[in-house]
Amino acid sequence: MFKILVSDPISDLGIQQLVDANDVTVVKKTGLNEDELVAIIGEFDALMVRSQTTVTERILTAGTNLKAVGRAGVGVDNIDLDAATKRGIVVINAPDGNTITTCEHTLAMMMALARHIPQAYAKTISGTWDRKTFIGVELRGKTLGILGMGRIGSEVAKRAKAFGMDILAFDPFLTEDRAEKLEVKLATVNDIVLNADFMTVHTPLTPETRNMISRPQFEVMKKGMRIINCARGGLIDEMALIEAIDQGIVAGAAFDVFEHEPPQSDHPFLNHPKVIVTPHLGASTIEAQENVAIDVSEEILHILRNEPFKNAVNIPPVAPSVMNKLQPYFSLGEKLGSFVAQITTGAVSEIHIDYAGDLSDVDTLPLTRYIVKGVLSHHLGSDVNIVNCSHLAKSRDVNIVVSKAPKTKGFTNLISVSLKTQNNQDRLVAGTLLQGYGERIVLLDKYTVDIAPDGNQILISHNDKPGIIGLVGTLLGENDVNIASMQVGRTLVGGSALMILTVDKAPSKDVLVKLASLQEINSALEIILN
Ligand SMILES: NC(=O)c1ccc[n+]([C@@H]2O[C@H](COP(=O)([O-])OP(=O)(O)OC[C@H]3O[C@@H](n4cnc5c(N)ncnc54)[C@H](O)[C@@H]3O)[C@@H](O)[C@H]2O)c1
Numbered sequence: 001m002f003k004i005l006v007s008d009p010i011s012d013l014g015i016q017q018l019v020d021a022n023d024v025t026v027v028k029k030t031g032l033n034e035d036e037l038v039a040i041i042g043e044f045d046a047l048m049v050r051s052q053t054t055v056t057e058r059i060l061t062a063g064t065n066l067k068a069v070g071r072a073g074v075g076v077d078n079i080d081l082d083a084a085t086k087r088g089i090v091v092i093n094a095p096d097g098n099t100i101t102t103c104e105h106t107l108a109m110m111m112a113l114a115r116h117i118p119q120a121y122a123k124t125i126s127g128t129w130d131r132k133t134f135i136g137v138e139l140r141g142k143t144l145g146i147l148g149m150g151r152i153g154s155e156v157a158k159r160a161k162a163f164g165m166d167i168l169a170f171d172p173f174l175t176e177d178r179a180e181k182l183e184v185k186l187a188t189v190n191d192i193v194l195n196a197d198f199m200t201v202h203t204p205l206t207p208e209t210r211n212m213i214s215r216p217q218f219e220v221m222k223k224g225m226r227i228i229n230c231a232r233g234g235l236i237d238e239m240a241l242i243e244a245i246d247q248g249i250v251a252g253a254a255f256d257v258f259e260h261e262p263p264q265s266d267h268p269f270l271n272h273p274k275v276i277v278t279p280h281l282g283a284s285t286i287e288a289q290e291n292v293a294i295d296v297s298e299e300i301l302h303i304l305r306n307e308p309f310k311n312a313v314n315i316p317p318v319a320p321s322v323m324n325k326l327q328p329y330f331s332l333g334e335k336l337g338s339f340v341a342q343i344t345t346g347a348v349s350e351i352h353i354d355y356a357g358d359l360s361d362v363d364t365l366p367l368t369r370y371i372v373k374g375v376l377s378h379h380l381g382s383d384v385n386i387v388n389c390s391h392l393a394k395s396r397d398v399n400i401v402v403s404k405a406p407k408t409k410g411f412t413n414l415i416s417v418s419l420k421t422q423n424n425q426d427r428l429v430a431g432t433l434l435q436g437y438g439e440r441i442v443l444l445d446k447y448t449v450d451i452a453p454d455g456n457q458i459l460i461s462h463n464d465k466p467g468i469i470g471l472v473g474t475l476l477g478e479n480d481v482n483i484a485s486m487q488v489g490r491t492l493v494g495g496s497a498l499m500i501l502t503v504d505k506a507p508s509k510d511v512l513v514k515l516a517s518l519q520e521i522n523s524a525l526e527i528i529l530n
């Protein structure tokens with residue numbers, strides 16, 4: 001039974017599928033501080049949050065059973081991603097579910113700003129009928145500058161066009177072609193600062209975007225600019241903005257987000273007549289909260305059930321077409337990694353993976369992760385997963401080298417995994433997925449073999465002499481180890497040879513020692529493939 005902690009207010013309807021799942025227990029506990037979370041997180045397999053819970057390294061370290069942290073929303077700046085990645089915890093978000101809602105909030109803020117609606121409302125209900133102070137401006141014919149043309153920025157552009165606004169847009173990934181399709185003019189930040197009447201930001205908060213609009217921009221800004229921030233506090237320098245408003249450069253600002261949330265009661269935005277604010281309500285609609293919670297719940301279930309998932313923030317995304325092609329190879333890849341690690345002794349310095357045939361023309365990174373996981377799991381156990389395997393390899397100075405070849409020796413697909421060690425070993429295992437026969441190991445070092453990579457195997461290195469197979473069979477039989485299949489490979493008659501046995505149960509250490517001491521046998525090794 002998986003236990004999931006929901007630590008922020010999240011739509012009940014959105015998490016219904018978790019509540020209904022018969023392999024899941026959902027515990028809702030909101031408003032906990034870090035210490036309280038640290039005290040209980042160890043019992044849980046997954047944590048689901050919005051933006052109130054700050055998921056710190058301490059919480060992640062205490063979450064010894066945590067496999068996933070789900071963010072019901074877009075921004076993951078409240079989650080320590082590095083700490084999660086190191087611990088192999090998948091962080092997922094719901095990037096699409098609140099796009100329209102946040103875009104609509106942005107437009108609502110822009111219109112409220114243009115027409116002084118919150119200020120006029122406050123005055124009217126206080127008993128003053130003031131029609132002179134609140135002369136607004138039209139949106140029609142005005143220029144809107146959009147910084148960040150991702151999901152939300154693009155939707156804002158579409159709707160602003162309907163108001164008759166001209167759009168100047170800046171995004172490092174915005175191409176001429178896409179700008180043309182969106183009917184916006186490609187611009188620089190400076191173009192927007194100098195020419196726009198309204199400016200709205202829709203970027204993530206990164207070291208590069210922090211204070212992207214600050215004193216240098218306000219100094220040259222078009223007079224009368226109105227600024228909206230429904231993305232992240234810190235994108236626009238809050239103190240510099242107040243100065244610019246007081247200097248008459250900026251006509252007004254509408255902010256849904258703050259550098260520190262909630263802001264202190266003496267924050268200058270909170271009592272400034274030209275600033276309107278909402279308490280991070282951008283994503284707060286019934287629809288968006290259901291959407292994001294449904295998306296994240298689905299993903300958490302996939303992760304806990306070991307099923308393919310998307311939207312992981314700490315693993316690069318994979319196109320569905322690539323995923324469909326690679327997925328059948330994940331189990332084979334992991335077993336090849338595990339196999340070669342089990343036959344290698346000494347510290348691994350390099351994992352060389354060669355993809356040939358069908359696999360040579362796809363982005364194989366997700367499959368590489370399974371292979372690396374297979375290699376590292378042999379020594380590091382269940383602490384390794386596809387999220388942290390690259391980090392673990394790097395932190396142990398293991399070099400991962402990938403090569404590709406379009407042709408194979410008679411196989412439509414072939415994955416070769418070789419390990420180089422610091423004591424100069426170089427072992428290789430290659431496998432394929434055979435139509436109708438499933439996974440096969442077809443090459444072991446220089447020996448051609450045909451092994452189904454499952455269950456318990458014994459790998460015996462011996463000299464190619466008559467009678468060895470009989471000796472091995474007799475010894476295993478005497479020790480109640482039943483042989484399911486046997487493969488023998490040699491390169492030269494009478495030279496060194498390899499025997500691989502699939503057995504119904506694992507041999508004891510004692511039996512392996514006895515096998516290794518038989519005449520003409522050089523070593524006997526147990527390999528377990530699950
Ligand atoms: N107020 C809310 O409740 C709320 C709700 C949802 C999203 N958000 C926030 O809104 C922002 C946008 O969300 P989204 O879903 O559109 O994200 P997105 O990832 O789809 O878009 C972000 C865009 O910003 C661009 N960008 C990055 N650096 C830039 C830079 N220096 N200058 C210009 N553009 C840059 C990226 O290329 C990308 O296209 C995020 O910060 C998100 O956390 C806030």
Ligand SMILES: O=C(O)CC[C@@H](O)C(=O)O
Pocket residue numbers: 050051072073074075076098280282283284
């Ligand atoms: O959970 C929220 O309401 C905040 C959502 C928003 O900031 C996001 O990044 O998705």
